[in-house]
Amino acid sequence: MSAVPTNTAPDVVTIEIDGVPMTAPKGSMIIQAADKAGIPIPRFCYHEKLPIAANCRMCLVDVEKMPKPAPACATPVMEGMKVTTRTKRALDAQRNVMEFLLINHPLDCPICDQGGECELQDLSVGYGRSVSRYVDRKRVVPDEDLGPLVATEMTRCIQCTRCVRFTAEVAGTYELGGMSRGENLQIGTYDGKPLMTELSGNVIDVCPVGALTNKVFRFRARAWELIARESIGYHDALGSNLYLHARRGEILRTVPRDNEAVNECWLSDRDRYSHEGLYAADRATRPLVREGEAWREASWDEALAAAAKLLKDAGQSVGVLAHPATSNEEGALLARLATGIGTGNIDHRLKATDFADAAFAEPFAAPSAQLERADVVVLVGCNLRHEVPLLHHRVHEAAKRGAKVYTINPVDFATTFAVAGKRIVAPSKLPAAFAALAHAAGAALPSGVSAESGDDVAAAVHRNASEALKAADNAYVVLGEVAENHPQASWLRATARALAAATGAKLARLPQGANAIGLARHGVRPAAGGLDAAAMLAQAQSAYVLYGVEPRYDFAHGAAALKAMAGAKVVAFAAYASEDLKQVAQVILPIGLLPEIEATLTNLDGTDQATRAGGKLPGEARAGWKVLRALGGALALPGFAFTDIDGLRAGLAAEAPANGSGLAAAPAAGEGFERVVTTPIYRGDAVLRRAAALNAHPLSTGARIVLHPEDAQARGLVDGAIAKVGDGIGSAALPVALDARVARGAAWIENGWDATAPMSPTAGLAVVGA
Numbered sequence: 001m002s003a004v005p006t007n008t009a010p011d012v013v014t015i016e017i018d019g020v021p022m023t024a025p026k027g028s029m030i031i032q033a034a035d036k037a038g039i040p041i042p043r044f045c046y047h048e049k050l051p052i053a054a055n056c057r058m059c060l061v062d063v064e065k066m067p068k069p070a071p072a073c074a075t076p077v078m079e080g081m082k083v084t085t086r087t088k089r090a091l092d093a094q095r096n097v098m099e100f101l102l103i104n105h106p107l108d109c110p111i112c113d114q115g116g117e118c119e120l121q122d123l124s125v126g127y128g129r130s131v132s133r134y135v136d137r138k139r140v141v142p143d144e145d146l147g148p149l150v151a152t153e154m155t156r157c158i159q160c161t162r163c164v165r166f167t168a169e170v171a172g173t174y175e176l177g178g179m180s181r182g183e184n185l186q187i188g189t190y191d192g193k194p195l196m197t198e199l200s201g202n203v204i205d206v207c208p209v210g211a212l213t214n215k216v217f218r219f220r221a222r223a224w225e226l227i228a229r230e231s232i233g234y235h236d237a238l239g240s241n242l243y244l245h246a247r248r249g250e251i252l253r254t255v256p257r258d259n260e261a262v263n264e265c266w267l268s269d270r271d272r273y274s275h276e277g278l279y280a281a282d283r284a285t286r287p288l289v290r291e292g293e294a295w296r297e298a299s300w301d302e303a304l305a306a307a308a309k310l311l312k313d314a315g316q317s318v319g320v321l322a323h324p325a326t327s328n329e330e331g332a333l334l335a336r337l338a339t340g341i342g343t344g345n346i347d348h349r350l351k352a353t354d355f356a357d358a359a360f361a362e363p364f365a366a367p368s369a370q371l372e373r374a375d376v377v378v379l380v381g382c383n384l385r386h387e388v389p390l391l392h393h394r395v396h397e398a399a400k401r402g403a404k405v406y407t408i409n410p411v412d413f414a415t416t417f418a419v420a421g422k423r424i425v426a427p428s429k430l431p432a433a434f435a436a437l438a439h440a441a442g443a444a445l446p447s448g449v450s451a452e453s454g455d456d457v458a459a460a461v462h463r464n465a466s467e468a469l470k471a472a473d474n475a476y477v478v479l480g481e482v483a484e485n486h487p488q489a490s491w492l493r494a495t496a497r498a499l500a501a502a503t504g505a506k507l508a509r510l511p512q513g514a515n516a517i518g519l520a521r522h523g524v525r526p527a528a529g530g531l532d533a534a535a536m537l538a539q540a541q542s543a544y545v546l547y548g549v550e551p552r553y554d555f556a557h558g559a560a561a562l563k564a565m566a567g568a569k570v571v572a573f574a575a576y577a578s579e580d581l582k583q584v585a586q587v588i589l590p591i592g593l594l595p596e597i598e599a600t601l602t603n604l605d606g607t608d609q610a611t612r613a614g615g616k617l618p619g620e621a622r623a624g625w626k627v628l629r630a631l632g633g634a635l636a637l638p639g640f641a642f643t644d645i646d647g648l649r650a651g652l653a654a655e656a657p658a659n660g661s662g663l664a665a666a667p668a669a670g671e672g673f674e675r676v677v678t679t680p681i682y683r684g685d686a687v688l689r690r691a692a693a694l695n696a697h698p699l700s701t702g703a704r705i706v707l708h709p710e711d712a713q714a715r716g717l718v719d720g721a722i723a724k725v726g727d728g729i730g731s732a733a734l735p736v737a738l739d740a741r742v743a744r745g746a747a748w749i750e751n752g753w754d755a756t757a758p759m760s761p762t763a764g765l766a767v768v769g770a
Contacts, residue, residue, distance in 0.1 A: 011025060011026055012024060012025055012026060013025075013026055013077050013078060013079040013080075013081070014079060014080065015030075015033060015077050015078070015079075015080070015081040015082070015083065016081070016082045016083065017030070017033060017034050017037060017039050017083045017084075017085065018039055018083070018084055018085055018086065020037060020039065022036075022037050024036070024077045025077075026077070027076055028076065028077055029052065029072065029073055029074060029075060029076060029077070030061060030063075030070075030072040030073075030075050030076075030077060030081075030083055031043065031046055031059055031072040031073045032048075033077055034072065034083075034085070035048075039085060040085075041059050041061060041072050041085055042058045042059060042094055042123050042126070042127060043056070043058050043059040043072075043073060044056040044058050044101075044119065044120070044123075044158060044160045044208045045058075045073070045160040045161060045162060046059060046073035047162055047165075047206055049170065049264065049265060049266075050162060050165040050166060050169060050170070050206070051165055051169055052073055052074050053160070053161050053165060054071045054073055054074035055159065055160070055161060056097070056101070056158065056159075056160050057071055057093075057097045058094060058097050058098070058101075058123070058127075059071050059072040059073050059094075060072070060090060060093040060094055060097065061075075061083055061084065061085045061090050062083065062084045062085070062087045062089055062090045063075065063081060063082070063083050064081070064082040064083075064084075069089060069090055069093040072085075091127075094127050095127050095128070095129075097127075098123065098124060098127040098128045099128070099129060099132075099133070099134075101120070101158050102124060102128060102132060102134075103132070103134045103138070104138045104139045104155075104183070105120070105138075105156060105158065105209075106138060106155050106156060108156075109121060112153075112156070112210040113151075113210060113213045113214075113217075113218050113219055114156075114207075114209060114210030114213060115210070115222065115223075116222055116223035116224055117223040118208070118209055118210060119208035119209070120158065120208055120209045138155075139155070139183060140155050141154040141155045141157065141186050142154070144188050144189060144192060145192075145194065146189065146194050146195045146200070146212075147194025147195050147200070147697060147698065148194075148215060148216075148693040148694075148696040148697055149195070149200055149201055149214075149215055149216065149269055149272075149273060149693055149694075149697065150195060150200055150201065150203060150204060150212055150213070150214070150215055151212070151213045151214070151215035151218050152211065152212060152213075153210055153211055153213070154186065154187065154188070154211055155211075156209045156210050156211045157186075157187050157209065157211040158208070158209055158211075159178065159185055159187065160207075160208055161178065161187070162203075162206040162207060162208065163176050163187065163203040163206060163207055163212060164176045164177055164178060164187060166202055166203055166206050167195075167197060167203065169400075170199070170202070170266070170393065170396075171197040171199045171200070171202075171393075171416065172197075172393075172396050172416025172417065173195075173196060173197040173416060175189055175193075175195055175196065175197060176188065176189060176195075176203070177189075177190060187211075194697075194698055196698060196699065198268055198269055198270070198385065198386065198389045198681060198699065199266060199267075199268055199269065199389060199390075199393065200269055201214070201267060201268075201269045201272040201273065202256075202266050202267065205255065205256065205265070205267075214253060214272075215693065216253075216273055216276055216693045217252055217253040220252050220253075221245075221247050221252050221253075225247050226245040226246065226247055226252065226253065227245070227246050227247070228243040228244070228245055229243065229244045229246065229612045229613065229614035230242075230243060230257060230610075230611070230612050231243065231244045231594070231595055231611045231612060231614050232594075232601060232603075232609045232610075232611050233263075233267070233268070233270075233271035233514070234325050234514040234515075234594045234601060234685075235268075235270045235271055235274060235325070235514060235684055235685060235687075235688060236268075236270070236387065236388045236389075236514060236684075237361075237388065237510065237511035237513065237514055237515075237516065237517070237603055237604040238262060238263065238368070238388050238390055238391055238603060238604060239262060239514065239601055239603035239604075239607075239609050240256070240262060240263035240266075240267055240268065240271050240390060241256070241257040241258070241259040241262055241263055241609070242254050242255065242256055242257050242263075242267055242271060242272075243255050243256075243257050244275070244595055244614030244615065246614050246615050249615055249616030250279075250615060250616070251275045251278060251595055251614050251615040252275075253275070254267070254271060254272050254273070254274075254275050255267070255272075256272075260369065261367065261369050261605075262368075262369070262603065262605075262609075263390050264390075266390055266393065267390075268389040268390055269389075269694065269697070270389065270681065270682060270684075270688065270694065273691055273693050273694050274687050274688055274691050274694065275595060275691075276690075276691040276692055276693055276694070277686070277687040277688060277689070277690035277691035277692075277694075278593060278595060278596070278615065278687060279618075280576060280690035282576050282577055282578055282579075282690075283575065283576055283577075283618055283621075284574050284575060284576055284577040284588055284590035284591075284621065285590055285618045285619025285620060285621055286298075286590060286619055286620045287299065287300055287302070287303030287304075287587070287588065287589055287590060287620065288303070288577060288582075288587070288588040288590075289302065289303055289306050289586070289587055290582075290585065290586045290587070295582060295588075300620065300622075300630070303587055303589060304589075304627075304630050304631055304634045305634060306586070306587050307571045307587045307589065307631055307634075308631060308634040308635050310543055310569045310571055310586060310587065311341055311543060311545070311571065311635065312341075312635070313542075313543075313569075314541070314542040314543035314569060315342070315542070316341070316342045316343050317343075317541045317542035317543065318338075318341055318343040318345060318541055318542065318543045318544070318545065319343070319345040319346075319531065319536035319541040319543075319544045319545070320334055320337065320338045320343065320345060320346040320347075320524075320544075320545045320547070321346075321347060321348070321350065321533060321536065321544060321545070321546055321547065321549055322334055322346075322347075322348045322519060322524050322547040322548065322549070323348070323350070323513070323547060323548035323549050323554060323685065324348045324349070324350065324511075324512060324513020324514065324515060324516045324519060325513055325514040325515055325548065325594070325601075325685060326348065326515060326519060326524070326547055326548055326624075327515060327518075327594065327597070327599035327600060327601055327624070327625075328515065328518040328519070328521075328522050328599070328600045328601065328602060328608070328652065328654075329599055329600065329624075329625045329645065329648055329649065329652070330547065330599070330624040330625050330628060331348070331515070331518065331519040331522045331523070331524040332522040332523060332648075332651075332652050333625055333628035333629065333632065333639075333640070333648070334346065334523075334524055334545070334547060334628065335522060335523030335524055336523075336632065336637065336638075336639040336640065337545070337628060337631065337632055337635075337637065338527070339523075339527070339639075340632065340635060340637030340638065340639070341635065341637070343530070344526055344527030344528060344529050344530025344531070345526065345530045345531040345535075345536050345541065346523075346524055346525065346526060346527070346530065347524065347525060347526055347531075347532050347533040347536070348513065348516060348519040348520075348524045348525075348533075349512065349516075349532065349533050350533050350549065350554050350555050350556065351485050351512060351554075351555065351556045351679075351751075351761075352484070352485055352489065352512070352532075352533065352534065352556065353485055353486070353487050353489070353534065353556050353761060353762055354486065354487055354488060354489040354490050354664045355532045355534060355535075356490040356660075356662040356663055356664040356665075357489075357490035357493060357494070357659060357660040357661055357662045357663065358657075358659065358660035358662070359489070359490065359493055359659045359660065360516070360517075360520035360525060360657045360659060361509065361511035361512065361513070361516035361517045361520055362509060362517065362520075362606075362656070362659065363517060363604060363605055363606030364506065364507075364508040364509075364604055364605055364606075365500070365506035365507045365508065366474075366476075366506040366508075367605055368391060368394065368508070368604055368605055369394065370474065371391065371394035371395055371398060371476060371508075372394040372395070372397035372398045372401075373398065373401075373474055374395070374398045374403050374472075374474050374475060374476050375398075375403055375404070375468075375471075375472035375473055375474050375475055376403060376404050376405075376406070376465075376468045376469050376472040376474075376475040376476070376505070377395055377398060377403060377404075377405045377406070377475070377476045377478060378405075378406045378407075378408070378437070378465060378469065378475075378476070378477045378478065378499075378505070379395075379405065379406070379407045379408070379409070379478050379480065380407075380408045380409075380430075380434055380477065380478065380479050380480065380483050380492065380496065381408070381409060381410070381430060381479060381480050381481070381482030381483025381484070381486060381492065382407070382409065382413070382478055382479065382480025382481070382482065382483065382510065383409075383411070383413040383480060383481065383482070383678055384413075384415070384478065384480060384510075385413065385414055385415055385416070386413075386678070386679075386680075386681040386699075387480055387481055387510055387679075388510060388604075389681075391510075391604075392415070392416070395415075395417065396415075396416050396417050399417035399418070400417070404420035404421075404465075404468050405417060405418075405419045405420060406419060406420055406421045406422065406437075406461070406464075406465040406468070407419050407421075407422040407423070408422070408423045408425070408430065408433050408434050408437065409422070409423075409424060409425075409430075409482065410424065410425060410426060410427045410430060410482060410674075410676045410742070410743045410746050410748075411424070411676055411678075411706075411739075411741055411742050411743065411746070411748050412424050412741035412742075413741070414741075420464065420465075420468070421460075421461040421464050421465055422461065423437075423458060423461055423462075424741070424742075424743045425743050426674045426743045426744070426745045426746045427482070427486065427487075427674045427675070427676055427743075427746060428667065428669075428670075428674055429452065430482075430483070430486060430488075430492065431449065431486075431488045431491040431492055431495065432450060432451060432452035433452055433454070433458070434492055434495050434496075434499075435449050435450060435451040435452070435491075435495050436451040436452045436453075436454055436458065436459075436462050437461075437462045437465055437466060437499065438451070438495050438496075438498055438499040438502070439451040439462075440459075440462040440463055440465075440466040441465075441466035441469055441470060441499055441502050441503050442466075442470075442502050443495070443498040443499045443501065443502035443503070444498055444501075444502070445495065445498055446491075446494040446495070446498060446661070446663065448491075448663050449491050449494060449495055449663070466503075469499070469503040469505055470503050470504075472503075472504075472505070474506075475503060475504070475505035475506065476505060476506050476507075476508050477496050477499055477500055477505045477506070477507050477508065478508045478509075478510065479492060479493065479496055479507075479508070479509045479510065480510050481510065481512060481678060481679060482676065482677070482678065484509065484510065484512050485512065485556065485677065485761070487664065487667055487762045488663075488664050488666070488667070489664070490662060490663045490664045491663055491664065493509070493659075494661065494663065496509070508604075510604065511604055514601055515601040515602055517602045517603070517604065517606060518600070518601055518602030518608070518654075520656070520657050521602065521654040521655060521656050521657075522652065522654055523655075525657055533555075534556070536564075537555070537557075537560055537561055537564040538564075540564045540565075540567060540568060541564075541568055542568060542569065543568055543569040543570065543571070544565055544568055544569075544570045544571070545570075545571050545572075545573070546570060546571070546572045546573065546574070546581075546585070547573045547624070548573065548574065548575065548591070548624075548686070549572075549574075550574075550576070550578055550580060550581065550686050550689075551565060551580060551581070551584060552580045552754070552757045553683070553686075553689065553751070553752050553757065554685070554686075556677075556751075556761045557729075557759075557760050557761060558751070558757035558758075559729075559730050559757050559758040559759075560729075560760070562580065562583070562584060565584040566583075566584060568584075569586050570584050570585040570586055570587075571585070571586065571587045571589070572585040572587065572588045572589065573589050573591050573624060573627060573628075574588055574589070574590065574591065575590065575591055575592070575593050575621070575686060575687075576686050576690070577590075578686075589627050589631075590618075590619065590620065590621035590622070591621060591622065591623065591624040591627055592613075592617045592621055592622065592623045592624065593687060594611060595611075595613075595614045595615055596613055596614065596615050596616065596617050596621075596623075597611070597613055597617075597623040597624065597625075598610075598611065598612055598613055598623070598645055599611050599625075600649075625645065625648060628640075629642065629648075639651070667762075670763070670764035671764045671766075672727075672764035672765045672766045672767070673707075673711070673745060673746060673747040673764065673765040673766075673767055674745060674746050674747070674764065674765070675727075675746075675747055675748075675749055675759070675760075675761060675762070675763070675765055676742070676743075676746050676747065676748040676749070677749065677750070677751055677761045678748070678750050678751075679750065679751060679752055680700060680701070680750045680751075680752050680753070681699050681700070682694040682695055682697060682699065682700045683695075683700070683750075683752035683753070684752065689752070701737075701750075702735075702753065703732070703734055703735075703749075703750070703753035703754070703755035703756050704734050704735045704736070704737050704749075704750075705723055705725055705734040705735070705736055705737070705747050705748070705749050705767065706736075706737045706738075706739050706742055706747070706748035706749070707736060707737075707738060707739075707742060707747055707748075707767070708738075708739070708740060708742045708743070708744050708746070709738045709739075709740055710744065711742075711744060711745065712736060712738050715767060715768065715769065716769055717736050717767070717769055718736070718738075719736060719737060719738045720735060720736065720737075721735070721736045721769060722734070722735055722736070722769075723735075723736050723767050723768065723769060724767070724768050724769070725747070725749070725759065725765055725766070725767050726759075726765070726766050727759050727760050727763035727764060727765050727766070728763060728766075729758070729759065729760045729763055730757075730758025730759040730760065731758060731759070732755045732756060732758060732759060733755075734749070734755060734756075747765050747767060749765075
């Protein structure tokens with residue numbers, strides 16, 4: 001007699017599926033146990049990351065002692081349960097469901113953009129009839145315009161509601177829903193507005209049919225024509241794992257790659273659609289050399305010789321400035337180049353304004369994936385939803401589980417969860433407001449950092465937040481872009497460390513760039529006696545090396561950067577030959593972008609992640625490390641003798657720099673509005689700025705000034721009016737938007753726009769009607 005498995009674990013049950021004995025967690029569903037055992041059960045509405053709906057009934061199975069087939073996705077396992085998935089009754093039920101699903105589905109597989117990767121198409125082969133018995137007219141559903149990213153063919157919709165559940169439970173925006181009933185049921189937005197969530201492209205992935213498709217990719221290629229290459233996102237420091245789909249070397253589509261520790265199975269729109277910017281009209285495809293005021297194409301030998309001569313002539317008065325998304329391999333070679341030519345002036349912190357504590361990006365104190373298990377999260381100077389969308393999703397999940405989220409910001413930035421408490425203060429008051437919270441938690445504030453007295457409302461927020469932090473088992477303090485690039489960022493960082501030490505919270509400073517941690521580790525930082533990024537512009541150098549940088553947009557003060565470089569010799573390693581770059585550079589060396597090269601980046605957890613070349617390099621462009629190797633050889637510098645990327649990597653030595661403890665001087669009280677500076681979600685780097693669909697999205701608002709309604713009223717400004725904005729350094733005429741989320745006395749003006757580049761990020765603003 002064979003032994004019968006017995007279950008001794010209190011949280012699991014013993015079941016049998018198709019004669020295979022197994023254990024499953026109590027409360028889990030049959031379909032989850034079957035998936036774990038590799039037993040296939042067809043489904044449409046079920047998705048492991050979404051709440052159970054049980055409305056397609058495709059997963060009907062036979063359960064012993066049940067009078068009729070049961071949906072595997074909504075039937076909990078029970079001790080001793082016996083399930084069969086291939087009995088005649090189960091198969092007949094599944095085939096009948098398939099017939100009902102196909103009654104109104106259009107027969108447009110040959111022209112459907114989902115053809116070849118459609119779940120309905122695949123399952124209909126196994127469960128559908130060869131000929132439909134339905135002879136009446138099929139229903140037709142009008143399409144909605146969901147914006148520039150997602151295309152709709154809602155006649156194909158089978159009402160699985162995956163997209164509805166995604167926008168509700170994952171994105172948290174509740175933008176899609178079901179309208180009407182029965183055969184009139186339609187999925188849509190009701191108000192006809194485009195999808196506003198920064199994760200909207202994921203509805204394409206979860207849709208099991210061709211009802212929701214990629215509007216940018218649509219009709220450009222068939223699935224079987226594409227080659228997939230593993231890569232990572234490079235527009236924020238999370239480093240989302242993804243696949244690049246290319247045909248004949250041209251990247252046509254980006255889709256997520258599962259990695260539970262990083263991005264789960266999701267992808268932000270920024271990473272999904274940015275590939276469109278790779279093929280902009282101003283892409284640099286051949287080396288360019290300037291002669292007088294004219295530019296001409298040159299051979300690689302001639303361009304490298306011109307660049308080498310320029311750097312030799314400049315001596316040690318050279319500033320090396322790299323975009324913070326530059327790869328580790330390229331960064332290490334830039335550091336060798338700077339050492340070889342005798343300059344310590346090298347940096348990647350282009351938008352920082354406070355270098356008093358010599359701070360560099362550092363990994364989170366605990367894995368970012370644990371954020372969704374946090375008890376308390378404190379967001380300081382942080383627009384998390386736009387800075388790292390999928391990290392915001394983790395906090396959203398934590399809030400759904402009951403986590404308390406507190407914010408201290410100059411703008412009440414939008415979130416998809418309710419906050420337990422918030423302080424909205426002008427930028428100059430941000431350090432004191434944060435210090436008051438730390439003081440309430442019993443933190444030992446650094447000498448020179450003082451806490452605000454505040455009113456009763458502020459005191460209550462600080463008290464509640466401090467008590468929650470001290471009582472939490474898993475708390476995070478998150479510093480975002482506004483904090484890291486604040487004129488008193490050193491104060492905020494010091495306070496954050498003191499608060500984390502006093503409460504046991506994990507400190508999470510968002511790196512300002514996709515590879516800020518990796519560049520700091522690989523030497524793209526000022527050497528002893530060297531100048532930081534701001535000092536290199538304040539003390540104009542004889543020559544500059546720009547790596548992947550567009551001066552107008554990528555510096556804290558674009559106009560100041562252009563001015564500093566106007567009288568210097570500039571060697572630009574660039575993917576785009578923009579007009580601004582041509583104004584300041586003497587040599588432009590075309591390099592590949594991350595999707596086109598093999599490289600590694602270090603994400604916010606401190607994990608090195610590798611990419612493979614997904615697309616071919618345009619024209620005569622070369623991978624950046626190859627160009628740097630050739631330039632180092634032309635200069636006869638040590639450390640450039642390797643022949644391939646493996647040889648380069650063999651010589652890499654990562655070293656995390658130590659952060660200092662200095663504090664910036666307290667700024668003098670200024671006049672006028674205080675500027676709140678943030679980076680637009682779809683304007684953070686050169687590729688994003690050229691992605692047409694992303695820039696057509698409603699989240700890309702254009703240059704504007706956002707004021708509190710009472711501040712605007714005091715100056716006679718109304719919504720939509722044009723205001724003259726100046727700070728004594730630069731000026732602009734900007735449309736006015738009114739929003740009570742902005743702190744009184746503050747003006748929210750994004751960088752990354754032509755109109756806002758002339759203005760300083762820190763000077764007081766005068767605002768008057770045009």
